[in-house]
Amino acid sequence: MSYPRGKRWLEVLYFVKFGIMILERVIVFYAPMQTERVIRAFSQTGQAADGSPVLTKFDMASIVSYVVYDYLKRYSNVLTSLSAVVTSPVDDYARNSMALRFFEHVHGLSMEYHLNAKSGETMPVLRSGEDSVIHITDTLLYQILPSTLDVILSLAYFWFAWGWKYGLVIVVNIAIYMVMNKYVTRRRIDTWSDFSDYSHKATSRATDSLQNFETVKHFTNEVFEVDRYRAGLVGYSKMSLRATIEDSLLTMPRGLIWSWNLFIGCALCATEIAQGKRDASSFMTFVLHSKQLEDPVDTFGWVFSMIEREFKCIEQLFNILEAEPTVKDIPNAPPLVTKNGDIEFEDVGFQYSPDKKGLSNISFKVPQGSTVGIVGPTGGGKSTLLKLMFRLWDPTSGRILIDGQDISKVTQTSVRQQIGVVPQDTTLLDESILYNIGYARPSATRAEIEDAAKAAQIHDNIMAFEKGYDTSVGERGAKLSGGERQRIGIARVVLKQPSIILLDEATSALDSATESDIQMALNAVTKNRTTFVVAHRLSTVMHADLILCIKDGRIVERGTHEELIQRAVENSGEGEYYKMWRIQSGENKSSGSSTVGDDEPDCSIPMMKPDALTKADPNLPTTPKKAVEETTNVEE
Numbered sequence: 001m002s003y004p005r006g007k008r009w010l011e012v013l014y015f016v017k018f019g020i021m022i023l024e025r026v027i028v029f030y031a032p033m034q035t036e037r038v039i040r041a042f043s044q045t046g047q048a049a050d051g052s053p054v055l056t057k058f059d060m061a062s063i064v065s066y067v068v069y070d071y072l073k074r075y076s077n078v079l080t081s082l083s084a085v086v087t088s089p090v091d092d093y094a095r096n097s098m099a100l101r102f103f104e105h106v107h108g109l110s111m112e113y114h115l116n117a118k119s120g121e122t123m124p125v126l127r128s129g130e131d132s133v134i135h136i137t138d139t140l141l142y143q144i145l146p147s148t149l150d151v152i153l154s155l156a157y158f159w160f161a162w163g164w165k166y167g168l169v170i171v172v173n174i175a176i177y178m179v180m181n182k183y184v185t186r187r188r189i190d191t192w193s194d195f196s197d198y199s200h201k202a203t204s205r206a207t208d209s210l211q212n213f214e215t216v217k218h219f220t221n222e223v224f225e226v227d228r229y230r231a232g233l234v235g236y237s238k239m240s241l242r243a244t245i246e247d248s249l250l251t252m253p254r255g256l257i258w259s260w261n262l263f264i265g266c267a268l269c270a271t272e273i274a275q276g277k278r279d280a281s282s283f284m285t286f287v288l289h290s291k292q293l294e295d296p297v298d299t300f301g302w303v304f305s306m307i308e309r310e311f312k313c314i315e316q317l318f319n320i321l322e323a324e325p326t327v328k329d330i331p332n333a334p335p336l337v338t339k340n341g342d343i344e345f346e347d348v349g350f351q352y353s354p355d356k357k358g359l360s361n362i363s364f365k366v367p368q369g370s371t372v373g374i375v376g377p378t379g380g381g382k383s384t385l386l387k388l389m390f391r392l393w394d395p396t397s398g399r400i401l402i403d404g405q406d407i408s409k410v411t412q413t414s415v416r417q418q419i420g421v422v423p424q425d426t427t428l429l430d431e432s433i434l435y436n437i438g439y440a441r442p443s444a445t446r447a448e449i450e451d452a453a454k455a456a457q458i459h460d461n462i463m464a465f466e467k468g469y470d471t472s473v474g475e476r477g478a479k480l481s482g483g484e485r486q487r488i489g490i491a492r493v494v495l496k497q498p499s500i501i502l503l504d505e506a507t508s509a510l511d512s513a514t515e516s517d518i519q520m521a522l523n524a525v526t527k528n529r530t531t532f533v534v535a536h537r538l539s540t541v542m543h544a545d546l547i548l549c550i551k552d553g554r555i556v557e558r559g560t561h562e563e564l565i566q567r568a569v570e571n572s573g574e575g576e577y578y579k580m581w582r583i584q585s586g587e588n589k590s591s592g593s594s595t596v597g598d599d600e601p602d603c604s605i606p607m608m609k610p611d612a613l614t615k616a617d618p619n620l621p622t623t624p625k626k627a628v629e630e631t632t633n634v635e636e
């Protein structure tokens with residue numbers, strides 16, 4: 001339990017608890033002495049006239065103090081309960097502040113950590129780690145400290161009041177006990193470590209399969225998942241049984257050591273009584289005092305094994321706590337100040353890992369308000385480019401500048417505040433639709449949220465739900481369609497009102513008609529804002545001010561749609577963009593919207609005619625639907 005520094009009333013409670021603990025020690029120490037006092041009081045007999053023994057003095061005080069101490073000691077749990085009440089707020093404060101610190105730390109870690117971590121394991125590890133930290137600090141303060149005081153008091157008492165021989169017997173026995181305990185603890189710790197691993201694995205398997213229930217259903221793998229979970233539980237049970245058996249077997253010799261201690265001490269005491277050096281009452285005191293030592297020394301036994309076990313949990317917690325964010329702010333980094341929203345990539349290179357190249361030599365510059373289309377084959381590095389802008393990773397070489405400021409030299413938060421992202425797959429929190437849209441700006445009013453939903457063309461759909469905006473979206477938004485999730489993602493960006501917008505296949509889950517409507521909404525949102533649009537459907541980006549074609553992490557072509565097509569036409573049909581355009585035109589044709597020849601690319605097809613293509617006004621982006629229509633009309 002950590003000290004509640006700065007919280008005055010909690011500090012007071014902390015010291016009250018300490019006071020109670022010291023009071024308990026005094027009671028525990030004096031209780032056995034009362035027995036001796038009573039025996040001694042009633043041993044002071046004289047002789048009656050008939051020669052029978054009579055009490056010379058009836059010592060009521062000794063009886064009363066014996067009973068009072070006995071009560072206090074046996075019911076010292078009264079004090080313990082009192083101290084529990086006193087410390088409950090202190091413990092809660094410690095637990096909550098620690099839980100918050102850990103949670104904050106995990107949220108502060110970079111994308112890389114979250115991609116590698118098993119989310120099902122993180123929370124159990126955090127929880128058991130917190131419990132362990134509280135448990136250990138509580139144990140140190142309220143188990144080890146009192147037990148140590150009990151042992152020191154008893155030892156000092158025997159050594160000085162009874163003589164060094166008694167002290168030595170006790171010291172030797174405690175030493176033997178501790179050595180044996182060390183062996184026992186070491187033996188058990190491996191078992192407990194395996195036990196804890198099995199426990200976390202079983203929980204993580206269950207969580208993982210429940211989170212991916214849809215995949216389980218797709219492949220009818222319910223039985224497989226139950227079997228997998230059962231295997232985890234069986235392993236866990238085996239470990240638990242092994243730990244319990246080891247516990248029982250290894251605790252038996254401990255009892256033997258105490259009996260041996262009692263035997264030697266009793267023999268010594270009996271010898272001295274026989275020699276007339278002590279009276280019989282002292283025998284009772286010795287027995288009670290040395291039995292009283294068992295509890296604190298036993299505490300050392302289980303406490304150390306417990307601590308080692310808890311350390312295993314803490315070790316897993318530390319693995320998380322030691323994880324450093326891979327993307328860090330430089331010391332005293334200033335916030336990003338956006339003036340225009342000009343963006344420049346200066347020879348940017350990035351590697352996910354030494355053997356995994358992400359991007360190479362990416363250089364381009366766009367002024368504020370531009371729309372940049374990013375196209376290219378799958379796995380080429382399009383999303384990676386957006387992630388670098390959002391500072392989910394920092395470039396390994398080169399610089400990304402927003403309004404002339406290197407984004408790696410300003411705070412991550414300020415960069416992210418200026419950027420709105422609609423990802424490929426918008427994930428939602430298991431809350432209402434209202435909450436999920438409002439997540440973009442928690443201070444937004446209901447009216448603002450509804451306006452954002454209207455702009456994203458989802459308001460009517462939401463109103464058609466029985467509970468409207470209060471409809472729960474399910475885990476990760478599973479109760480909504482992909483298109484609805486995407487529109488909520490767009491509504492979020494509308495609500496956020498960022499200076500820069502990143503659309504990563506933001507309309508891929510929509511049908512052409514809805515995409516057309518949304519595109520209009522997006523045009524309104526992206527107007528005068530620098531926008532990056534990653535798209536496989538070229539009609540989505542054909543009116544962009546700049547199109548970057550990215551393949552194998554490099555920009556292989558750049559220009560406007562017209563320039564790219566023109567260049568390919570002049571270059572005997574060579575060109576990545578042109579190839580994609582042709583394939584997609586073919587798709588259009590096969591769906592009946594085009595009459596482009598089936599086999600060979602026909603450079604004379606009207607959609608590729610520069611004059612026809614340049615008809616499009618880059619400042620007034622046509623909707624995709626319109627774009628498709630344009631291509632077919634041109635052909636006709």
Ligand SMILES: Nc1ncnc2c1ncn2[C@@H]1O[C@H](COP(=O)(O)OP(=O)(O)OP(=O)(O)O)[C@@H](O)[C@H]1O
Pocket residue numbers: 115352353356357358376377378379380381382383384385
């Ligand atoms: N976190 C990661 N760790 C390692 N490699 C990654 C990571 N994320 C992406 N990659 C790899 O980087 C390459 C580029 O991925 P990216 O997602 O940028 O491609 P993309 O062009 O957006 O693809 P798509 O069109 O399929 O979305 C891929 O080979 C991918 O496997």
